[in-house]
Amino acid sequence: MTKIVVAEDDKMISESLCTALKAKGYDVTPAYDGEQAVALAKESLPEIMLLDIMMPKLDGISVLWELRANPATSGIAVIVLTNIGDAGTIAKIFDAGAMDYLLKSDQSTADIIQKVEDVLNRTIRLA
Numbered sequence: 001m002t003k004i005v006v007a008e009d010d011k012m013i014s015e016s017l018c019t020a021l022k023a024k025g026y027d028v029t030p031a032y033d034g035e036q037a038v039a040l041a042k043e044s045l046p047e048i049m050l051l052d053i054m055m056p057k058l059d060g061i062s063v064l065w066e067l068r069a070n071p072a073t074s075g076i077a078v079i080v081l082t083n084i085g086d087a088g089t090i091a092k093i094f095d096a097g098a099m100d101y102l103l104k105s106d107q108s109t110a111d112i113i114q115k116v117e118d119v120l121n122r123t124i125r126l127a
Helices: 011-023 034-044 060-069 087-095 109-126
Strands: 003-007 027-031 048-052 077-082 100-103
Touching: 003 011, 003 034, 011 027, 011 109, 027 034, 034 048, 034 060, 048 060, 048 109, 060 077, 060 087, 077 087, 077 109, 087 100, 100 109
Parallel strands: 003 027, 003 048, 048 077, 077 100
Antiparallel strands: none
16 A cells, blocks of 8 residues: 655644545555654655645755655655745755645645646656
8 A cells, every 4th residue: 555644734734635645545644744754754664745845843845855865765755735836945845856846725635636646656657
């Protein structure tokens, strides 16, 4: 079963995403701050992580750098979910190793699930 970590500090958004992903058959674990996201990634080695940028304790870009610096977690596919859409932040997201990003305000839960499935299909073909 595909493991996914949903790193989102907004509990309502997190619960909505976790519920929808579990309904699609994924093994989903929530993380509510950046430090917890890194710890869960190291512990469970998910195939994919949905990652918010603005989180307590450790922001999403720092989480990405930590994941990429660790050989055990460097291969986790990361989709950044954020409401920050300026070019500088987007460049930082990709420089830090994100596979893709979505503006939360422009996406439905179904759109996010479709992006997860697209990214998983891309990573399977690359492996």
